[in-house]
């Protein structure tokens with residue numbers, strides 16, 4: 223797995239395709255090319271390997287359009303983040319507008335026990351449409367009171383805190399958790415050193 227899958231909802235994992243989101247100049251975009259998006263979608267179960275092969279082929283023939291699709295996916299991701307974490311109504315309206323376009327290309331069909339949107343065509347907009355529909359579905363979850371952002375000052379990763387006591391402070395205990403505990407420890411040691 224190349225991307226993080228720690229959030230408890232794959233669309234929140236998409237929000238985490240930015241490293242050091244709150245780190246200003248240290249911020250790192252993980253979805254730098256359309257191929258990155260195809261890889262994320264395949265890893266996350268949003269698209270089959272057959273669809274991925276078709277999309278890679280389409281992207282190789284129209285790189286400019288693939289790049290525009292990538293930019294719109296980033297825009298959708300950032301709108302979802304701003305709506306969920308900053309309560310930004312403009313971002314929510316922008317995401318809703320993208321959603322109206324994203325359901326216009328699909329039919330609502332039953333597959334087994336589940337109802338889902340089925341895209342009519344496999345073309346370059348498919349990842350965007352599925353991601354936008356997924357992001358709107360995320361906003362409809364009934365447990366968003368569990369939505370939390372890693373307490374590291376720069377990390378910015380988000381997740382659903384499903385711990386029984388709702389006290390999960392870090393995206394990853396081994397990463398942000400250990401680093402912040404170590405920092406707090408040294409700060410305490412330093413403070414002690416300055417005492418008379």
Ligand SMILES: [Zn+2]
Pocket residue numbers: 372373374377378379392393394398
């Ligand atoms: Zn973190």
